[in-house]
Structure formats: structure tokens, C-alpha cells
Amino acid sequence: MVNLLLWLGRLAAVAGVLICGWAIYGRFSGSFYPGGFQVGTLLQGGMVGLLFACVCFLFVLTGPARR
Numbered sequence: 511m512v513n514l515l516l517w518l519g520r521l522a523a524v525a526g527v528l529i530c531g532w533a534i535y536g537r538f539s540g541s542f543y544p545g546g547f548q549v550g551t552l553l554q555g556g557m558v559g560l561l562f563a564c565v566c567f568l569f570v571l572t573g574p575a576r577r
Contacts, residue, residue: 512570519566526559 533552536544544552 512573515566515570519563519570522559522566523563526556526561526563528556529553529559530556532556 529552532544533549533556536542536552537549542549
């Protein structure tokens with residue numbers, strides 16, 4: 511279970527950073543709708559990914575110690 515949470519957290523973190531980066535790049539390039547999505551929607555989606563990653567890592571850190 512711990513390994514699953516670690517990998518989910520890592521994948522969610524990478525996805526969140528990429529989506530946030532896409533939103534930032536889209537806004538700086540002058541587009542309000544990169545890829546058909548509004549910039550704010552992309553940024554919120556990226557933040558959700560990062561929050562999910564933080565929760566996964568928190569569960570790993572506060573869970574029972576591995577033996």
C-alpha cells in the first residue's frame with residue numbers, strides 16, 4: 511500500500527506540475543484557451559494534482575512504520 515501511495519503521489523505531482531506549466535505557458539503566450547480549456551481551469555486542475563500528491567505523501571509519512 512505504501513508503494514502504491516508513493517507512486518500515485520509521484521505521478522500526480524508530475525502531472526500537476528506539467529498542467530500548471532501548460533497553463534502558465536498558455537497565459538504568457540497570450541492565449542486564454544490553450545487546448546480548448548480556460549487557463550484558470552488548467553491551473554486549478556494542476557493544483558488539484560499537486561494537492562492529491564501532497565495527501566498521498568502525507569499518508570505515507572504518517573502511516574505505520576515499515577518493518
